Amino acid sequence: MFGFGTEIGIDLGTASVLVYIKGKGIVLQEPSVVAIDRNTDTVLAVGSEARRMLGRTPGNIVAIRPLKDGVISDYKITERMLRYFIKKTCGKSMFFKPKIIVCVPSGVTQVEERAVYDATSEAGGGKTFIIEEPIAAAIGAGLDITKPDGNMIIDIGGGTADIAVISLGGIVVSKSIKVAGDKFDEFIIKYMRKAHNLLVGERTAEELKINIGTASPRAKPIKMDCRGRDLITGLPKNITVTSEEMLEALREPVNSISDAVHAVLEKTPPELASDISSRGIVMTGGGSLLHGLNKLLEKRTGIPTYIAEDAVSCVAKGTGLSLEHLDVLERSMSSKKSIRY
Incomplete structure (x- = not known):
């Protein structure tokens, strides 16, 4: 059990959930799947165990993926899934609610962002913060985003591909597409x-x-x-x-991502575009591991494109590490960061 001052970063992904605890690193990585008994409305399994049930359950049991295209499609199931993961990582008898920072795709609406915030708080979070995925991915990939230099990040997860140009701790140009x-x-x-x-x-x-x-x-x-x-x-x-x-x-989906990258580069201010041209583009997320995708983007843009080390964990790492730099990231955080339940 973790006591007072526990700080958690959650990468709430369409395909998987990763949990980062400050001082301990990534302590959990499980598929975003929940198995429910329809007759009793009880949760039978969450994560890996539930994923094994996909497509193999009897009529009364349904395996649900409560997030679709990077956003919550089933609020109640998401809240129950988060509650399970928070208890699993923090212990069942939490005396103090943990401080939680959770990431969302850069293109989410205020309603979608609010749903993530509320679900996390209802699941047992104390003070809850929201951060955009490209910012978290860049931090997790080891980029210094606090300087007035242009960094381009492409985060391809399960539900969304987030492409962003980051400078001075904030997103300058971004595009989020539901192709991943x-x-x-x-x-x-x-x-x-x-x-x-x-x-x-x-x-x-x-x-x-x-x-x-x-x-x-x-x-x-x-x-x-x-x-x-x-x-x-x-x-x-x-x-x-x-x-x-x-x-x-x-x-077709690969070309959609390529077109989105091209569109972001077209809108990038020339000084930052020059930085990106010399620094290269960094790719994160499980989707970036598709063979040859970085080479295809490099050929399309003419800019060196690299896959970050431990690409799958970058968003979770960055989400956790950003707990230590909330002052620097204040501009990119949700205005709801000061709310406490």
Whole structure:
């Protein structure tokens, strides 16, 4: 159990939740999935255990992902999920409510931001702060955003891709699009249906994306066996899928991200654009690990593009580290930061 003064950073992602405790680092990383018994409205499992139930539950049990496209789609389930994770990391008998900072995509509305704030507070948070994902990602990637220099960050999570130019601790230009890891999976499912008359689930699509997915041609094509349901016979079927097919399947969402990066660069002030040209672009988030995506963006923009070390954890790390620099980040924080329940 943690006592007085516990400070927590939460990366409340569409695909996964990461929890950072000040002084301890990242203490939890679990999928954003909750299994509910419809008959009794009780939570049966949260996180990894619930994810294993996706697509495999009887009628009375449903596995829910309460966040969609980077925002809360089911408020009550999100609050219950957060309560579980906060208790798991802070201990069941919290004498003092922890101070929590939680990140949101740069393009969220005030209503969506308020929903995150309220859900976190209701789940057991004390003083709750909101920070935008690109700021947290930049801090977690080790960029010094306090100086009057231009830094460009591309954070590709499960629900959103956030592209931002940051200087003096604030966002100068940004764009958030609802094309990221989940959309990659959707397009793979569509491709398998169209090209092979094969219906595959979300988990299979994710495995294809991770193992053979690519945004630009591989030097040596690779293959993977895939299992699904034949839409013609209705029976299980095994096929072999190639990385060239994944390149075709992912072309549209990858181009959407590329176009968004181009649009942000077009709006960037020339002095900051010059900084970015010499410093390069930094990519964070699980979606940035798609093979060849950084090379594709580098080719499109003509600017060196790097994947941050431990890209998946950057937002969570930055969210936690920003607890120590609230004064510097005040401009980018929500005006609700002074509210306490």
